[in-house]
Amino acid sequence: MTAAELAGERRSAPTRRAFAGTLAALWAHPRGRIGLVLVVAMGLLAAIGPELAPWSFSELDLASQRANRHQPLLPLENMVHPLGTDILSRDMLSRVLYGIRVSLLVALIAQLVIVAIGLPIGAIAGWFGGRLETLLMRATDVVATFPQLVFIIMFTVAFYDTPFQRMLDGLLVVMLAIGLLSWVVVARLVRAEVLSLKHRSYVEGARAIGLPGMAILRRHLMPNLMGSVVVAVSAGVPAAILTEATLSFLGLGIQPPSPSLGSLIWTGTETLSQHPHLVIIPAVPLVLLLVAFTMLGDGLRDVLDPRLRH
Amino acid sequence: MLLYTVRRLLWIFPVLFVASVVTFWLMHAAPGSPWLREGRQLDPGLVAALNERFALDQPLPVQYVRWLTGMLQGDFGTSYTSGEVPVSQNPFHIETTNVAEVLGPAFLPSLTLLGLAFTLAVMLGVGLGVVSAWNHNRLPDHLATGVTLLGMVGPPFLIAVLLQIAFDTHSIRNPGILPVRGWGTPAHWVLPTIALAGLPMAMIARFTRGSMLEVIGEAYVRTAHSKGLPPRRVALVHVMRNALIPVVAILGPVLAVLITSSIVIEHVFAIPGVGGLYLLAITSRDYGVIMSMTLVYTVAVAGLNLVVDLLYGVIDPRVREATVAA
Numbered sequence: 263m264t265a266a267e268l269a270g271e272r273r274s275a276p277t278r279r280a281f282a283g284t285l286a287a288l289w290a291h292p293r294g295r296i297g298l299v300l301v302v303a304m305g306l307l308a309a310i311g312p313e314l315a316p317w318s319f320s321e322l323d324l325a326s327q328r329a330n331r332h333q334p335l336l337p338l339e340n341m342v343h344p345l346g347t348d349i350l351s352r353d354m355l356s357r358v359l360y361g362i363r364v365s366l367l368v369a370l371i372a373q374l375v376i377v378a379i380g381l382p383i384g385a386i387a388g389w390f391g392g393r394l395e396t397l398l399m400r401a402t403d404v405v406a407t408f409p410q411l412v413f414i415i416m417f418t419v420a421f422y423d424t425p426f427q428r429m430l431d432g433l434l435v436v437m438l439a440i441g442l443l444s445w446v447v448v449a450r451l452v453r454a455e456v457l458s459l460k461h462r463s464y465v466e467g468a469r470a471i472g473l474p475g476m477a478i479l480r481r482h483l484m485p486n487l488m489g490s491v492v493v494a495v496s497a498g499v500p501a502a503i504l505t506e507a508t509l510s511f512l513g514l515g516i517q518p519p520s521p522s523l524g525s526l527i528w529t530g531t532e533t534l535s536q537h538p539h540l541v542i543i544p545a546v547p548l549v550l551l552l553v554a555f556t557m558l559g560d561g562l563r564d565v566l567d568p569r570l571r572h
Numbered sequence: 573m574l575l576y577t578v579r580r581l582l583w584i585f586p587v588l589f590v591a592s593v594v595t596f597w598l599m600h601a602a603p604g605s606p607w608l609r610e611g612r613q614l615d616p617g618l619v620a621a622l623n624e625r626f627a628l629d630q631p632l633p634v635q636y637v638r639w640l641t642g643m644l645q646g647d648f649g650t651s652y653t654s655g656e657v658p659v660s661q662n663p664f665h666i667e668t669t670n671v672a673e674v675l676g677p678a679f680l681p682s683l684t685l686l687g688l689a690f691t692l693a694v695m696l697g698v699g700l701g702v703v704s705a706w707n708h709n710r711l712p713d714h715l716a717t718g719v720t721l722l723g724m725v726g727p728p729f730l731i732a733v734l735l736q737i738a739f740d741t742h743s744i745r746n747p748g749i750l751p752v753r754g755w756g757t758p759a760h761w762v763l764p765t766i767a768l769a770g771l772p773m774a775m776i777a778r779f780t781r782g783s784m785l786e787v788i789g790e791a792y793v794r795t796a797h798s799k800g801l802p803p804r805r806v807a808l809v810h811v812m813r814n815a816l817i818p819v820v821a822i823l824g825p826v827l828a829v830l831i832t833s834s835i836v837i838e839h840v841f842a843i844p845g846v847g848g849l850y851l852l853a854i855t856s857r858d859y860g861v862i863m864s865m866t867l868v869y870t871v872a873v874a875g876l877n878l879v880v881d882l883l884y885g886v887i888d889p890r891v892r893e894a895t896v897a898a
Binding site: 507 | 586590591595601725730733740828832836839840851866869873874
C-alpha cells in the first residue's frame with residue numbers, strides 16, 4: 263500500500279464515522295428528526311414523483327373536461343385526476359409533483375453556487391490575510407449591503423427572454439441570481455473559521471514540516487470547516503426555496519408551461535375567488551418543503567455548531 | 573465613536589456606486605426598450621429618434637455619467653413610460669414626467685405600510701419571545717414556538733394570498749369585512765400589514781427567545797431569585813433589560829427583509845406604493861424609475877443597518893467600548 267493510499271484510508275474512515283455520528287445525533291434531536299424524515303420524503307417525491315405522475319405537466323386532458331370549459335375539476339371528483347385539474351384541464355397532481363422537483367433543484371443548486379463562491383473567497387481571505395483579505399472582505403461587505411430581492415429581480419429581468427434565460431426553462435438564471443447574491447454569509451463564516459483554526463498547533467505543525475499552504479487548507483482546514491458550512495448551507499436552502507417561489511410568483515422565475523410551486527400559486531391567484539383550491543394545493547407542498555428544511559437546519563445547527571456544543 | 577460613525581457613513585458611498593453601476597448595466601443589458609407598449613410596434617425610425625432625443629443611443633458609460641451628474645444635482649431623471657407614447661410620428665410629442673413626480677406621491681402608502689408592519693412585528697415578536705422563554709418547555713412556549721414557526725415558513729406572498737382568499741368579498745362564504753385590494757381607508761391597511769409582519773415577527777421572536785434563555789441561565793439571575801425577589805420583578809428588571817439588547821442587533825436584517833418583501837406585498841394587494849411602481853418600471857424598462865428606486869432601497873437598507881449598529885452601541889456600553897478600541 264502506498265503512502266497516498268494510506269493517507270486516503272486515514273481520511274475517509276473518520277469522515278464516514280463523522281457522517282454516521284451526525285445522523286445519529288440528528289435522529290436524537292426532536293425537530294431534527296422530523297426535519298430529516300420530511301426532507302427525505304420530499305426529496306423522494308421530487309426525484310421519482312414526476313416519473314410516476316399519471317400525466318405530463320403540460321398535457322391538456324380534453325376528454326375529462328367539463329361542458330363548461332373554464333370550470334376545473336375539483337380534487338377527488340374524478341379519480342383520473344386525484345387533485346383535480348387547473349382551468350386548462352391539466353392534471354394538478356402531476357404539475358405539483360413537477361413543481362416540487364423544480365423548487366428543490368433550484369434551491370440545492372443555488373447552494374452549490376453559494377459554496378463555490380463563498381468558500382474560496384472566505385478561505386483565501388482568512389488564510390492569506392493582508393491586502394488581499396481587506397479587498398475580498400470589503401467586496402463581501404458591499405454585496406451584503408445590497409437589498410437581496412431587488413438585485414435578484416433585476417438580474418433575472420436583465421436576461422429575460424434571451425437564449426441564456428430560456429436555458430433549463432429559466433431555472434439557470436434563477437439559480438445563478440440567488441447564488442450570486444447569497445454567498446456573503448458563507449464567505450464571512452469561512453473566513454472567521456479559518457482565522458481561528460490558522461493558529462492551532464496542528465496547523466502550525468503542518469506548516470513547520472513544510473507542507474504547502476494549499477495542502478494545509480485542503481487537508482487540515484477544510485474537514486474542520488465542513489460542519490459550519492453544512493449548517494450555513496442548510497439554513498440557505500429554505501431561503502432559496504422562498505426566493506425562487508417569490509420570483510416565480512412575480513412571473514420572473516421558471517417559464518411556462520413548466521410549473522414551479524411559486525408559479526402554480528401565481529396562476530391560481532388569477533381565479534382566486536372562484537377556485538381557491540388552485541392556490542391551496544401548490545401551497546401545501548411549498549410550506550412542507552420550508553418546514554422540512556427549516557427543521558433540518560435547526561437540528562444540524564444544534565448538532566454541528568461547535569459554539570452550541572455543550 | 574465619532575470616527576467610527578463617520579467611517580460607517582462614508583462607507584455608504586462605495587456601496588451606492590457599485591449598486592448603481594450594477595443596476596445601470598443590468599437594466600440596459602436587458603432586452604426590450606421603454607418604447608414598447610403591449611406588443612405595439614413603433615416605427616424603427618421613430619424609435620431611433622426617441623433614443624436619440626433621450627440619449628439612449630449613446631455608449632453606456634456616457635449615459636451613466638450623464639445620469640450620475642444629473643443625480644448629483646438632485647435631478648432624478650426622466651420617467652419614459654408614465655407619459656403616453658405619441659400617436660403622431662413626431663418624437664417630440666412624447667410626454668415624459670420627472671421621476672420625482674412619479675415616485676413622490678407613492679412614498680406615503682409604502683411608508684405607512686412599512687411603519688405599521690414594523691411596529692406590529694416588534695411588539696408581537698418581542699412579546700412572543702419573552703413569553704416563550706419565561707415558560708420554557710411549557711405550554712405557552714410550545715404555542716408561541718408554533719406561531720413563530722408558522723411565520724418562519726409562511727412565505728409573505730403566500731400569507732397575503734391566503735388572507736385574500738379568507739376575506740374575499742366576491743365569494744359567498746364571506747361577507748367581506750376587510751377589503752383585499754387597494755388602499756385608502758385604515759381598513760385597507762389591516763391585511764397587508766399582517767402579511768408583511770409575519771416573517772419579521774418570527775425572526776424577532778426566535779431571537780428574543782434565545783437571548784432570554786441565555787440570560788435566564790446567568791448566575792446573577794439565580795442570585796436575584798434566591799434573594800426572594802418576586803419572579804415578575806426578576807423577569808422585567810433583571811432578565812429583560814439585558815436580554816433585549818442583542819435583539820436590537822437583529823433589527824437590521826429584519827428591516828432589510830421588511831423592505832424587500834413590501835415590494836411583493838404591495839403587488840399582491842394592489843397598493844399604489846413605490847414597490848408596485850418599481851415592479852412595473854422593471855417590466856417596462858423605465859430606466860429612470862428603476863435606477864432611482866434601486867438607490868432608494870439600497871440607501872434605506874444600508875442606512876437603517878447603520879442606525880441599528882449605532883443604536884446598539886448607544887444602549888450597550890460594552891459594544892461601544894469595543895468599537896472605540898477597534
